[in-house]
Amino acid sequence: MEIKIPLFLICLLFFSFDQEKPVDPIDRHSLVSRHNVIISEADTLAALSVGNGGFAFTPDITGLQTFPEYYQNGIPLGTQSEWGWHSFPNTGNYQIEDVAVDFETCNDHHFPVAVQRKEGRAKEATNWLRTNPHRLHLGLVGLVLLKSDGAEAGIEDITQFNQKLDMWSGKIVSNYEIEGVPVQVELYAHQEKDQISFRIQSDLIKQGKLKVKFRFPYGNDCHVCPGYDWDHPEKHKTEIVQQGKKRAWLKRTLDQSTYYVGASWSGDASFKEVEPHFFELTPSIKSGQIECSVLFSDNEKQEQQAGFESTRKNSEQGFEKFWETGGAIDFSACTDPRAKELERRVVLSQYLTKIQCAGSYPPQETGLTCNSWYGKFHLEMHWWHGVHFALWGRIGLLEKSMDWYKDVMQEARGTAQWQGFSGVRWQKMTSPEGKISPSSVGEFLAWQQPHPIYFAELFYRQKMDTETLERFKEVVFETADFMASFAQYDTTDGKYHLCQPLIPAQEIFHATETNDPPFELAYWHYGLTVAQKWRERLGFPPNQTWQNVIDNLAPLPQANNLYLPCANAFTAYTVDSLREDHPIVTGAYGMLPISPMIDTTVMGNTFEEIFNHWDWPSTWGWDYPMLAMTAARLGKPELAINALLLDVPKNTYLPNGHNYQDKRLRLYLPGNGGLLTAVSMMAVGWDHAPEKENPGFPDNGKWKIKWEGLKLMP
Numbered sequence: 001m002e003i004k005i006p007l008f009l010i011c012l013l014f015f016s017f018d019q020e021k022p023v024d025p026i027d028r029h030s031l032v033s034r035h036n037v038i039i040s041e042a043d044t045l046a047a048l049s050v051g052n053g054g055f056a057f058t059p060d061i062t063g064l065q066t067f068p069e070y071y072q073n074g075i076p077l078g079t080q081s082e083w084g085w086h087s088f089p090n091t092g093n094y095q096i097e098d099v100a101v102d103f104e105t106c107n108d109h110h111f112p113v114a115v116q117r118k119e120g121r122a123k124e125a126t127n128w129l130r131t132n133p134h135r136l137h138l139g140l141v142g143l144v145l146l147k148s149d150g151a152e153a154g155i156e157d158i159t160q161f162n163q164k165l166d167m168w169s170g171k172i173v174s175n176y177e178i179e180g181v182p183v184q185v186e187l188y189a190h191q192e193k194d195q196i197s198f199r200i201q202s203d204l205i206k207q208g209k210l211k212v213k214f215r216f217p218y219g220n221d222c223h224v225c226p227g228y229d230w231d232h233p234e235k236h237k238t239e240i241v242q243q244g245k246k247r248a249w250l251k252r253t254l255d256q257s258t259y260y261v262g263a264s265w266s267g268d269a270s271f272k273e274v275e276p277h278f279f280e281l282t283p284s285i286k287s288g289q290i291e292c293s294v295l296f297s298d299n300e301k302q303e304q305q306a307g308f309e310s311t312r313k314n315s316e317q318g319f320e321k322f323w324e325t326g327g328a329i330d331f332s333a334c335t336d337p338r339a340k341e342l343e344r345r346v347v348l349s350q351y352l353t354k355i356q357c358a359g360s361y362p363p364q365e366t367g368l369t370c371n372s373w374y375g376k377f378h379l380e381m382h383w384w385h386g387v388h389f390a391l392w393g394r395i396g397l398l399e400k401s402m403d404w405y406k407d408v409m410q411e412a413r414g415t416a417q418w419q420g421f422s423g424v425r426w427q428k429m430t431s432p433e434g435k436i437s438p439s440s441v442g443e444f445l446a447w448q449q450p451h452p453i454y455f456a457e458l459f460y461r462q463k464m465d466t467e468t469l470e471r472f473k474e475v476v477f478e479t480a481d482f483m484a485s486f487a488q489y490d491t492t493d494g495k496y497h498l499c500q501p502l503i504p505a506q507e508i509f510h511a512t513e514t515n516d517p518p519f520e521l522a523y524w525h526y527g528l529t530v531a532q533k534w535r536e537r538l539g540f541p542p543n544q545t546w547q548n549v550i551d552n553l554a555p556l557p558q559a560n561n562l563y564l565p566c567a568n569a570f571t572a573y574t575v576d577s578l579r580e581d582h583p584i585v586t587g588a589y590g591m592l593p594i595s596p597m598i599d600t601t602v603m604g605n606t607f608e609e610i611f612n613h614w615d616w617p618s619t620w621g622w623d624y625p626m627l628a629m630t631a632a633r634l635g636k637p638e639l640a641i642n643a644l645l646l647d648v649p650k651n652t653y654l655p656n657g658h659n660y661q662d663k664r665l666r667l668y669l670p671g672n673g674g675l676l677t678a679v680s681m682m683a684v685g686w687d688h689a690p691e692k693e694n695p696g697f698p699d700n701g702k703w704k705i706k707w708e709g710l711k712l713m714p
Contacts, residue, residue: 026330026708028323029168035347037165037656042155044074045666046655048165048172049369050189050196052318053358053397054082055296056368057141057196060155061163063174063185064198064212066142067155068226075658075666076226079138080368081194082359083298085375085431086219086257087132098125099438103512106488106499111419113501114438126438131221133431135364135375136254137228138296139216139261141196143185144280145178146209153178165656167351168323170315178204189355190311191318193303195295197311205283205290212281212292213274214263219254220371224664227371238277242302249302250279259298264305266291322354326393327709329683336702338645341653346679348657349672350392357385357669358397361404361432367669376429376437380448380505381670382455383591384622388676390458391684393709398455405452405475408434416482423481426452444503444511446486447520447584450527452479454714457530460537462711469538480531483524484549495554498524505584506565508577516567518556522588522595525553556588556597563588563606573609580618583610583627590630593687593714604634611639616648621659621671624651625678632682632696633689640696641703644678677713684710 039046042061049058058078060067065077099122100112117126145153160177174185183202190197204210216238217228235254242249248271250261263271268284283290291308306314331343356367362382366372382401389398405412405426411434412424419425426449427434428442436443456472487496497516503509504517528546535543557564563585565572572578588595589603607630627643645651651671652660659671682696683705689695697703 026328026706028328031328031330031332031343032168032323032347033166035344036167037348039163039655040161042070042158042161043655044071045658045660047071047075047077048163048656049078049352049355050170050172050187050315051355051368052189052191052194053355053400054360054368055189055194056080056355057187057189058369059172059174059185059187060142061158061161061174061176062143062145062183063163063172063187063200064142065140066145066213068140068142068228070155072226073663073666075654075656076370077140078226078369079140079296080135080227080370080375081138081296081298082361082368082432083194084136084138084259084296085133086136086254087134088128088219088221089255090128090132092121092124092128094125094128096129096436096438098122099129103501105501106490106497109420109488111421113419113443114436115443116438116440129435130429130437130439131374133375133433134219134221135227135371136219136257136259137217137226137371138259139214139252140228141294142213142215143200144211144213145183145204148179167347168319169312170319170355171312178209181207181209183210186312188308188311188315190306191314193295193306194297195293195305195311197291197293197306197308199289199291199308200283201289203288206285206288208282208285210283212283212290214250214261214279214281214294216250216252216261216277219257221374222371223374224366224372225370227375233276236277238279240273240279243271247305248279251300258300259296260300260302262295262297262302262305264293264307266308322394325709327391327680327707327711329679329705329707329710331703331705333704333706334702335704336641336698338641339703339705342645342679345653345657345672345675348653349676352657352672353385353388353669353676354397357673358389358400360400362386362401363669365670366665366667369667372665373429376431378429378442378448379426379451380428380445382448383451384670384673384677386455386673387458388673388680390455390462391677391680391711391713393711395459395462399459402452402455402459402472404432409475409478411435413478416485421482422485423478423483424475425449425482425486426479440511441503441507444501445505445507446498446502447505447523449479449483449486450523452476453527453530456534457714460534461714466538469534473534473538476531476534480528480543480546483527484543484546487524487549487553489552493554494552496549496552497554504566505587506581508581509566509569513568514566516554516557517565517584518563519584519588519591521553521556522592522597525550525595525597526592553597558599558602561602561605562609563602573613576615579610579613580615582620582623583614586610586630587626589633590626590628594633600634603630604636607631607634607636607639611643616646617650619648619650621650621661621668622674624648625671625674628678628696629681632678633686635690637682637696637698638700640678640682641698644675644682680710681713683707684712686713 658667
């Protein structure tokens with residue numbers, strides 16, 4: 001008897017034998033939870049944070065912000081939101097023109113640059129324009145803990161520390177004792193509101209020895225600091241605008257800045273002003289527990305705070321969704337002794353960048369923990385803050401800050417016109433409004449210019465639709481217009497050059513002596529080429545001006561089979577003072593797609609020279625991931641791992657996951673973002689990477705990593 005098998009069953013059998021056996025999914029809860037942070041001493045560099053990407057709150061060992069002075073020179077106790085900014089009154093009506101200096105470039109082109117001035121009105125204008133606006137510390141929420149003699153406990157009186165960050169739920173639980181009496185504080189940040197919620201359990205409440213305190217500072221224009229000023233209470237105002245049995249609503253006024261703070265609580269409690277800008281919430285002694293929510297808002301509408309249980313559920317659901325979606329990398333099967341530490345850094349970096357760097361603006365380098373460079377953000381760093389979100393399958397977290405570029409295009413267009421260029425010249429050190437800041441270094445940098453094109457291409461690679469092209473075409477095309485007009489044509493060699501005044505990403509070179517830095521040249525070629533592809537995708541003819549620059553861009557300067565940091569820097573690899581700062585020459589191959597401008601032999605020689613002889617104390621946290629990516633593309637995976645885990649001070653990752661730089665800059669989120677970018681790229685690969693598993697990791701049997709949900713790097 002003839003048996004006929006339906007065609008669909010034949011196909012099913014064929015594909016079931018033809019396909020590889022599915023890999024078991026990563027146990028993401030186990031992966032994340034094995035790196036939960038446990039703190040058992042008052043380590044000022046180990047402070048933990050909760051947050052939602054646009055708001056973050058950093059408590060001390062008590063679970064709230066009780067001892068800010070103790071932590072001031074470590075990881076400060078910050079409360080910051082992306083909307084919280086303050087400016088001192090501009091009594092001198094200072095304008096950017098007050099600090100402008102005229103510089104000459106190629107082809108007799110002159111243009112003004114806003115630099116730091118040191119004389120008269122120009123000096124005053126420099127100081128005001130650099131420091132305003134500055135990010136604002138929104139206020140401290142701490143505890144008043146009383147001892148049996150009625151004196152307030154100091155940090156030395158707290159014993160039996162045990163504090164845990166549960167990253168899967170975004171929770172910090174703090175347990176300790178005051179004179180043998182246990183205290184537990186459970187803390188969450190709401191994922192849609194700029195709000196914290198906490199529950200305190202202790203017999204100290206029944207004894208009348210525990211209160212919640214609220215302190216509100218004035219703005220501070222310090223360069224790197226927590227961002228608060230307690231010395232000028234007369235310059236700002238904090239007033240109770242509404243109060244009930246279980247709720248209080250405060251209005252904060254600092255010059256032209258206004259924001260609001262709402263506190264709500266469970267059970268009986270009294271809320272009162274102790275002194276200007278200092279309030280206390282005293283729980284009833286009837287219960288040994290109090291739950292409290294504190295909302296920070298720039299909207300005078302008295303928004304209802306979410307209660308503790310609602311916030312707990314919101315945080316648990318938000319973080320579970322974060323960890324369950326996007327990418328994951330599991331190093332547990334690796335036998336290289338460095339793998340465990342690398343996995344710890346990767347997991348903690350995901351948590352930190354999620355709560356600190358996923359807002360509607362590019363983040364500052366210290367995120368929402370404390371102020372650096374007056375709290376302003378720096379667009380050249382946006383690459384390191386944001387690219388990893390796309391590679392880890394969480395491109396929506398980059399997308400939120402990408403829209404900011406469209407919002408500030410008018411400012412960027414004005415800068416380009418002021419200097420006699422086309423298109424938009426993107427800011428360097430800036431704030432939500434997109435104003436430029438005077439600087440003798442920053443205003444000469446140019447490597448942030450192609451970033452929006454790179455980001456836009458990441459969006460297109462994942463969506464491949466006309467909607468994406470239409471959405472970002474203005475940003476892409478006007479960025480390319482500036483880049484093409486910035487490159488200057490030299491009739492003597494028929495090439496377009498990137499001319500002085502210019503400072504490369506390796507910032508040690510003088511603006512008036514620098515031409516044709518190689519990373520910037522390669523990035524210019526990439527950016528203009530991608531912009532031209534966008535025209536093609538949209539059915540537009542090529543832009544001939546752009547194409548002329550692409551076809552005739554100056555070659556990367558080199559000597560002795562090494563790429564130079566810039567043209568004429570012939571002593572770069574023989575003089576120690578020139579082996580400092582970012583080794584960005586390698587970025588032309590590590591950060592960017594493989595380019596026809598790059599000779600891989602010369603780049604390999606350059607990488608070896610830098611890796612063997614560079615001054616590591618002068619480097620920064622993202623330099624090591626950049627070197628790792630370069631080594632991976634060069635087919636040197638062992639060196640990629642060595643670079644990524646280089647044992648140097650600025651590649652230190654603290655117990656809380658922060659990338660420590662030095663005593664001044666104790667956390668540095670571009671390092672965390674760079675680490676995530678490099679590890680993803682080394683695992684999944686890049687365009688034209690070797691067709692093998694984990695192409696950037698050594699194939700020596702010791703790096704048996706498992707990954708899922710990652711995206712190919714350009």
